[in-house]
Each structure stands twice: as C-alpha cells, then as structure tokens.
Amino acid sequence: GTEITIKVNVIGTFLLVVNILPMLRRSREKTGQTARLVITSSVMHEDAKFAERHKTSIFDSFNKDNKSYISDRYNTSKLLEVFLTRSIAAAMHKGPHATQPVILNTVNPGLCHSVLDKDVKGVAGTILTVAKALMARTTEVGGRTLVHSTAAGEESHGQYMSACRVKEPSAFVIRSKEGVEVQERVHKELKGILETIQPGITNKI
Numbered sequence: 001g002t003e004i005t006i007k008v009n010v011i012g013t014f015l016l017v018v019n020i021l022p023m024l025r026r027s028r029e030k031t032g033q034t035a036r037l038v039i040t041s042s043v044m045h046e047d048a049k050f051a052e053r054h055k056t057s058i059f060d061s062f063n064k065d066n067k068s069y070i071s072d073r074y075n076t077s078k079l080l081e082v083f084l085t086r087s088i089a090a091a092m093h094k095g096p097h098a099t100q101p102v103i104l105n106t107v108n109p110g111l112c113h114s115v116l117d118k119d120v121k122g123v124a125g126t127i128l129t130v131a132k133a134l135m136a137r138t139t140e141v142g143g144r145t146l147v148h149s150t151a152a153g154e155e156s157h158g159q160y161m162s163a164c165r166v167k168e169p170s171a172f173v174i175r176s177k178e179g180v181e182v183q184e185r186v187h188k189e190l191k192g193i194l195e196t197i198q199p200g201i202t203n204k205i
Contacts, residue, residue, distance in 0.1 A: 002059065002062050003063065005073040005074055006059070009077035009078070010084070011193060011197075013039065014084055014194065015194055015197060017037060017104070018194065018202065018204050018205060021037075022204055024037060025097060025100040025102060028100060029100070034101055034154075036150050036151070036152070037104045037105075038107055038146060038150050039104070040109060041085075041108055041160065042074075042108050044075045044078050045173075046170040047075050048072060048075035048076045048170075049076070053178075057189065058182075058186060059193060079172075079173070082106055082169045082173055083173065084187060085105065085106040086159075087184070087187035089105075090158060091187075091205050092104065092205055093157075095205050097205070101154075104158065105149055105152060105157060105158065105159050105160070105161055106149075106161065107149040107160075107161040108162040108167075109143075110141075110145065145162075145163070
C-alpha cells in the first residue's frame, strides 16, 4: 500500500479538502463571506528530490515497501501539497461551482515548537532538537501565520504563503517546464485515486 506520509499528508488531506468544499460554499450563501481553506505545507518542499516523478505512475511509486526515497518523503509530500493547492485552485475557477468561490491556499508556518515530531528518533531526532532550540518559533508565533493565511484575500487563492505574505514556491514549481508537467500529472493521478475511494467526489471541485 501507499506509504503513510503520502497517505496522510496528501491523499487524506485532499480527500478532506474536496469533501469540505460544498460546506464552505453553503457557508458563503448564508453569511455572504467568502470561506477560506488553508493547507499547512512547509518550506521543506524546496528541498524535495522527488525522484518518484521519473516513474510511470507517481503515486504507485509511493509504495510502503520502497525504501529508496523514504528519507525524502516528508519533503516530497509538502511539494505535492503545493502542486495540488495550485492545480485544484485553478480547477475551482473553471469548474461548475466557479460562481461560489472558496479561497484555497497553502502556508509554511516555519519550524515551531510542538510535539508533532515526537516520533522522530536517532540522529534525525537529535538534529531536529538542536535546530528547534536554535531557531524554532513558539507555537503562538507559528499560529499567527495560519491566522494570516485564513484571513488572506482573493490574491492568495492557489498561492503559497510564508512569513505572512504571498511568496513564490520553489523554482521547480513555477519556473520549470518539468514542474508544470509534473503538476498536471499529480493532479490527474490524485483525481483518479479520490474517485476510486469515493466515486463522484471530484464533481465537488
């Protein structure tokens, strides 16, 4: 089966995102206020090697038994979140619900003090502990970036947010032909996966 990081950070996240969209549209009808949906990504997407992009099927290559690229899996999952936020936001503008807009963006909250990394052990755990001691934001400060992205306007739709402003994601995402092509592949493959899990779900986009 699919490795847990991709299953949770990507497939599970966007399964939830697409299912929440109708609820957010109904909220807009009642309140007159455009709803927001923020995906928590990371600056680490810039460091993703993402070797799986060279495979025939990207998501099939995220097999839990394939240990070759496991150390890069978190970074890759965050890159996929950036790709999919961009592609789904674009699809929302063109889809059947375009007259009921929802603002979708992704945010890098930075390295923050939390217990999310409690299962990171060994050398990686030691390095992370030192890094957090030297440069991590408090949970409160990190939370401000989430609040800012939630309050951001239409200019943030489909965008990557960092340090409380819209920021360009990695050069691979926006400045390379390969990045554009890979984004399209990732979007198409994820739609197929979501339809397998819940037939008809992509009509909600």
